[in-house]
Amino acid sequence: MHKASTIREDGLYHSFCGLVSVGWLYQKIKDSFFLILGTHTCAHLLQNTLGVMIFARPRFAVSLLEEADLSSSQPDISAQIEEIKREHHPSVIFLLSSCTPEVMKVEFEGLAASVSTPEVPVLFVPASGLDYTFSQSEDSVLQALIPFCPPAPPEDKRVVFLGSVNDAIADDFSLEAARLGIPVAGFLPASHFHELPPIGPGTVVAPLQPYLHKTATQLRNERGCTVLSSLFPFGPDGTRRFWEDLAAQFGMKVDLSDREAAAWERIKRHTDLLRGKKIFFASDTLMELPLARFLKACGAEVVECSTPYINRRFHAAELAALDGVRLVEQANFHRQLRTIAETKPDLIISNIITTNPLVGQGVVAKWGTEYCFLPIHGWAGVNALVTSFTRALERHAKLDPLGSDPIWLTGMMPSSPGVISLQS
Amino acid sequence: MRLAYWMYEGTAHHGVGRIANSMRNVHAVFHAPQGDDYVNAIFAMLDRTPNFPAMTTSVVSGTDLARGTIRLPETLKQVEERVHPDLIVVVASCSTILLQENLEIAAQHAGLQCEVMVYDANPYRMQEIVAAESLFTDLVKRFAKPQPRTERPTVNILGPASLGFHARHDLISLRRMLKTLGIEVNVVAPWGATIADLRRLPAAWLTIAPYRELGLRAATYLEEQFGVPALLDAPIGVQPTLRWIERLRELLAQAGANIPMPPLTAFSLDGMSAPSAVPWMARTADMDSFSGKPAFVFGDATHVVGITRFLRDELGMPIAGAGTYVKHQANWVREQLAGYVDDLLVTDEFQTVAARIAELRPELVCGTQMERHTSRRYDLNCMVISPPTHIENHLLAYRPFLGFDGADVIADEVYTTCTLGMEKHLIDLFGDAGLDLPEKVKAPSTPEPAPAAIAIESPKPADEPVVAVAATPAAPAPVAPPAASPAPATPVDPVWAADAEAMLKKVPFFVRGRVRGNVEKYARQRGHAVITAQVLLAAKEELGA
Secondary structure: OOOOOEEEOOOOOOOOEHHHHHHHHHHHOOOEEEEEEEOHHHHHHHHHHOOHHHOOOOOEEEEEOOHHHHHOOOOOOHHHHHHHHHHHOOOEEEEEOOHHHHHOOOOHHHHHHHHOOOOOOEEEEOOOOOOOEOOHHHHHHHHHHHHHOOEOOOOOOOEEEEOOOOHHHHHHHHHHHHHHOOOEEEEEOOOOHHHOOOEOOOOEEEEOOOOOHHHHHHHHHHHOOEEOOOOOOEHHHHHHHHHHHHHHHOOOOOOOHHHHHHHHHHOHHHHHHHOOOEEEEEOOOOOHHHHHHHHHHOOOEEEEEEEOOOOOOOOHHHHHHOOOOOEEEOOOHHHHHHHHHHHOOOEEEEOHHHHHHHHHOOOOEEEOHHHHOOOOEOHHHHHHHHHHHHHHHHHHHHOOHHHHOHHHHOOOOOOOOOOOOOOO | OEEEOOOOOOOHHHHHHHHHHHOOOEEEEEEEOHHHHHHHHHHHHHOOOOOOOOEEEEEOOHHHHHHOOOOHHHHHHHHHHHHOOOEEEEEEOOOHHHHOOOHHHHHHHOOOOOEEEEOOOOOOOOOHHHHHHHHHHHHHHHHOOOOOOOOOOEEEEEOOOOOOOOHHHHHHHHHHHHHHHOOEEEEEEOOOOOHHHHHHHHHOOEEEOOOOOOOHHHHHHHHHHHOOOEEOOOOEOHHHHHHHHHHHHHHHHHOOOOOOOOOHHHHOOOOOOOOOOHHHHHHOHHHHHHHHOOEEEEEOHHHHHHHHHHHHHHHOOOEEEEEEOOHHHHHHHHHHOOOOOOOOEEOOOHHHHHHHHHHHOOOEEEEOHHHHHHHHHHOOEEEEOOOOOOHHHOOOOOOOOOHHHHHHHHHHHHHHHOOOHHHHHHHHHHOOOOOOOOOOOOOOOOOOOOOHHHHHHOOOOOOOOOOHHHOOOOOOOOOOOOOOOOOOOOOOOOEEOHHHHHHHOOOOHHHHHHHHHHHHHHHHHHOOOEEOHHHHHHHHHHHOO
């Protein structure tokens, strides 16, 4: 496999911690509860990043460490666990770590075990911002679920799709597999705790999300299953490779070239717009590699693809397809701004923290964060995927250029009341 | 330890960020794990900042801890190189403060040209409000210098800050009134102020600090240290605004400036009308029904006091109760609301406030974003009068809470939030007033929002987006999921007999939830386990509805 050259910087970029993945996981696993052992900071983070302000009865909460709790190295959370069971009746409780108890050296495995029962297991999920970024803790949640996937006998040769996708996407993948004659054992995670798929030596694990390498590796090591190594199923190119490689695992040679061509044809208006456009990835979701690969296939010029981490084995096929693209791990934000000023990209995919300010500097930028929960997988997701990139470009092109005059930014921000520009 | 869902106040480092992002050429650096950077998103999203918020996280990772490395000096150098600040405020986070590192020494290692201040904000002892107020006071103490007064009478305005509740609008309202009085502004801080502006604070003749949460201590310091008198009242409502102007003129007169009072019409937007329509509106027959609409008010100290008094004194509404989450201002609030509220609720636990609202079932709830949740759950009218806010509270149009203009804004909000008088008579007389719709089918159990991925693309209005990104005007204002049943305020919940249920169905749908709640409350009080038609009739008679 080709070894793409990557640059590694100091990691001084804007992002969130692993707790944020609770936002989609608690909705995916409908009978779950997510309990964070943390501080006021964790609660304020969840409140402000999860759009919480609109949920009246969330199935996540913080077991709040206050000053008096700091002296005890093993806090007692049994009262909160009982409160959760009483109020929410979950089938499973995930106990997430955070920075403060990590610094306090709380022994989480033991803490979870002390409140876990066979009826309502309490599972430890490492998610602290000291070690995990944004989407990575989904990997931790899925690892915690592995012991609850029943073992499958070696002759059970079926696929398990790996990664949380909504029910509509899951249906798409089940139907597509049936159409190709690929037997499906299920999804990890499933929508309910007791619906986890059986996994054994005959299982082919097909990752749908690019941030799940720990779970994939553990399944390979513990259950002896095969992990599909292919492109991730985003865009006509990725989807075709994904299904062809998956079918090959079941001894079938499938040619989806017509299907791919038809999919490209359907989005021609959009790829025409993207062709030759300079795109800069400054986001932090770990979805950057497959997204950049798709844009490259659309004919765009990816001037930089920054991403928190690259796993050479798990991302091997994507890295090969990204040959020639400047790849940066653990980017430095100040350096990115200088590169953006030099290369003048047409579109920047960034964290929600930096998107509005980047637009304020006169470039077109869009949220990268939403790729974690946009339905962009498989054939059905192609249109949502491509329009996610062209929508901002087309909308900005439609707006009256008069509004781009920096005068309209004057006084919008007390710390920057005057006119500003990227070069200043 | 306790189970926490929502927090009223942000963290200490958020308070520090609010001061840094209010001032020009001041930058906050958080010595913190990556996740603590989320506070940046609040500014970029809610304030829609066209520049990067003035704060940077100097990332602390697990690897750094294992190796004993500290990246703070390098981060400080990078920040100085990019934004050239006059001052950098360094603050630890809830996790890094436990490491007991010497950040002073680490900061000195950076060898910066600009001033660096390591601010000791213990996140276990202070939250957003105290952290912001203490930092701002420290900055004023550090930079304000003795100097002669300005030649003409001028005033400072202290308190408006980034992410402050309607702060920009309040500032416009204050400036408009000062302009009408012919008084110039010396310095506004922290909003838009530089360090040099802080130095000039003692040159003013008077300091205006309307908020109990921010600016109060700095104003008091300027009075004690430099003899600049302080006007600490909040002009919320018409009468308080008149008294505020009077007090302003008195204090300036004592300082030797005679400020003539212009005709009141000079304060209006067109310069020739009454400056507020509230006194007349409150006297119209339309408003008589408001004497039967009890209100519950909860929020920060400034707004709870101002709004409670406004509702009773200027609109003639009864006060069902009030409370605040700003515990260190509770005594002041209690004192200010003596005669208005008997048992002030002081708590920062949203479940406690929700329980009080469920018990009172007021006609109007004035609260924060959390009370909006609670009100949706119990089908009550709610308006937001205090932070924490949602992006829906960050509107573009001029909507001050202070001054004459503010009185009109608040009165409009009260009027449009409540169920109206004539409408209510028609409902009472004809049942549905021709407005009824088939009863909505309620979900059998606690409804959960659809998976996020669906929520984004689906046109269904009940789907709720997951991440804050989605809570922007791009997404339609989400409809709260209908609560399956209100959480019981007491252990026993009465059940509805079929005959009573049938009668309830004849109540118009948009007040049905409230009637249901009121009757259940009545039944609980009377110890009825079953609500029969007889109980319902008795309740109607008792409650007059």
